[in-house]
Amino acid sequence: MAKHPFHDVAIVGIANSEQARVLEGHDSTTITFQAVHRVLADTGLTPSDIDGIAAGPFSGPLTYYMRNGPAWRNHMAPSIPIILDAASAIATGQCHTVLVAHGSAGVYTERASTAPWTRPAHEFVVAYGMFTAAEFALIAQRHMHMHGTTPEQLATVAATIRNNGHAHPEAVYHGRGPFTPDDILASRMVADPFHLLDCAMTSEGACALILTTRERAQDLPTKPVYILGGACDSFGPSYQHPPAWDLAGPSGRNNGYTGRWAAQKSFAMGELGPTDVDVCEFYDPFSFEIIRQFEAYGFCEEGEGGDFIMDGCIGPGGRCPVTTDGGTMSFSHGGAAVQQLQRVIRGVEQLRGTCATAQVPDAQVAMCSNGGAGALFTDVMLLGAETP
Template sequence: MPISDVRVVGVHTTEQARAIDRPALSLCLEAALGALADAGLAPADVDGIAARWPGPGGTVMHPGSVDWTALLGHPLRWVQDTYPQGVPAVLDAAAAISAGLCHTVLVVGGQSGIRSGGAVAAYTRPENEFVAPWGAFTAVHFALVAQRQLHLVPGYREGAAAAAATIRTHGHANPDAVLCGRGPVTAADVLTAPPIAEPFTLLDLCLATEGAAAMVLTRADRAADTRSPVRVLGGGAEWHRQQYVDPARHEEVWTIGRDAAADAFAMAGLAPADVDVALLYDINSFEVLRQLEVLGLCDPGEGPAFVGDVGIALGQGLPVNPDGGLLSYSHIGWGGPTLKVVEAVHQLRGEAGSRQVADAEVAVATGAGSGAQYHNTLLLGRS
C-alpha cells in the first residue's frame, strides 16, 4: 500500500499564547482528544503514537512516547520516538500504516512553563557539546548561515524583511494568532527592530510560545467515514548533522532540503508549480527565502525576487503561512512542526475562514532548516 493511501483525518490546536497556566500534559491531552473528535474517532481506535511524553511521571529515559499508553488505556502496535512531530511524524506514520504495522496514528505535542525566568526559552539553550560552554542559542546557529548568505547575495536582507513583514501581517489578521492585532508590519519595521543576532532583528525571528497541537492519520478505507480526510501525497527528509551541536556551515547546509523536496514532488507526481499554499517552517525570515529556493519554487538566489514579484501574501502568486506562521501565529517547541500540517489541513478542507486560500488543492509543509542542519518536506492534497 503506498503512502498516498494514507489520510490525515483529524487535527486540533489548543489556545496558543505567550504563557498558559496549565501543565503541558493537560494541553497535549486536550489537543489529542480534539483531533480524535475532529476525526470522529475515540482513543480506543488508536494503535500507533508519535508524541513525546511531557510529564509528569513516566520514564526519565526520554523521549518516552510509549508512556501515552497509560492515558490511551490500551497497548499500542507502533511507537515513533525519533522525531515524533510535524513532517517526520507524518512520513513515519504513513510508512508504518502502509506497511501494516498499525492502522491509526495519533501525533501530539506542545509545551508550557518554558521561560523559567530567562529572556529566551530554555529549550533554545540546550546543554549540548560546543553550545553550552559558549552560551549560543538557536537563533545564533541560523545567523551564522544567514550572514554568509547575505555576503553572497546582499539583496537577501531586504527580501527577508519583506517576507517577515508579510507573514507577520497575516498573523495580525488571524484572531487565533498570539500576535493578532500587532500589525500590519512593514519591511521597514523589521529592519529597524532591535538587533538580536546579526543579521537578525527581533522581527526576523520566530516566537517562543505555549500551547499544543495534534493530528490523526489512518488508512484510506478507514477514513471513508471521517469528516474530511486529506491525502498524504509525498514527502522526503534530509539529516546532515545533529541539530545545535556543531555550528552550521553555509557551504554544507544552505541547500539542505533540495533533494528531499525533489523526492517529495516525484513521489506525488507533482511539480512545484502545482502548489497552491505553502506552510514553510519560518523559524526566521532568511529561511523563508531559502526554502522557496530549495523547494524549486524559484531559482537559487531568487528568493527575494520571488517575494517581491510573485508575492507570498494572500491573493498573490503563492500564499505563504496565511495563519501567521511561527513568526506571528505560534511556535510551541516540539509541537511547532505539527502546526504546519494542521494549517495545511485547514486550507485543503476549505475551513480557514478569512485566511482561506481560494481553491487550494495542494499544500506543501516543511520543517526545520539550515541552522538545524536537517530539513523535511510534505505534500498534502484535497481528497
C-alpha cells in the first residue's frame, strides 16, 4: 500500500463522559473536563505529554489549566475535519500528541422548541418553518420521488439503529426497545416522511480523543487505531438555506450525494474500497441519511439503497453493520460537535475489540462519517486496526 502521511498517525485514547438527556450539576465546561480526565486515564498520559489542543472554545482554557503551553491549537468545534487537521499537524511536525475534546450541557433549555443549533435565525427561512427535520425531509422526499424509496425502508433503518442503542448499557435510550419498523411508523409525524422515531434525539455529554505519532503509540498501553484516509465535502453553510438535492458546482457533483468525493478520496488514500469496510459508523441524524450514504459511498448503486438495507445487512451480524452503539437516535446527541466525534470513538472501539455491545468480530476497517445532504456537508474517515 502506498504510504500517506495520515498513516503515521494513530488514535491512542478515547473517552465518553456520562451521557444523559439532562446532566444535572454540569455545564459544557465541566462535562468536557470530565471527558478529558477520562481520556488521559485511558492512555496513561499526563497533561505534560500533550502539545496540541483541538477543543473548540475549550482549547484556550484547557491549555491554561493543563499548563501544557506552548501548544498547537485549533479553535473550531471538533468533528472529522478537525481530527484530520490534528493528524496533519502531527504528520508535519507541528506537534506530536493532540487532545481533541468537546462537550455540551445546559445549552438546550427551551425544550418546547427544537434544539437551538437546528433553528435558522434569518428572515429568508424562519418564517416558513424551516428547521433541521424539514431540511433533511426535503432530501428524502426527492429520493423517494426519483427511486420509489419507501417509509418502510426508512423505518427499518431507524429500528436497527435504535435497537443497537436499546442494547448498549451506556446509551441514553438504553432499554427503551426493542423496536420494530411498525413502531417507527406508528410514532407521530414530524416532517414528512420522518416520524418522531426516524429522527435524532437530544441529550447532553462530552467526549475526547488523543492522537499521536505511530512511534509514540507503540509505548502506550492502549491498542492504537490508525487513520487510513479522510476527506470532506461541503456545498455551503449548514442550517441556513433550504437544501436541494441537485445543488451543484462546476464539477457537476451534486449535494444529493455529498460525501461521494470525500469517500473516493479516503478510499484512494488507503487503497481500499467499500468491500474492505467491516463496520459502518455512519452519522444518523435521520433514517434516510443512512440509505443515502450507502449509495454515495459506493456500497450500492444510486436508487438501490432502500432495497440494500432490507435484507438485514446493516444489523448485528450483517455484512455492513451500521451505527452500532445507537448513534444520535439512541446513544447520545450532545450538541453539534459531540455526536460527530462519537462516530469516530465507536469506530476505534470496534477496531480495538472493546465494544460493550454489537462488537464486529475481527473488525479491521471502520468507516466513520459526519453530516448529511440536509446540512450541505458530509465528512468521511477510514480507520484501520493495523498501520499500512
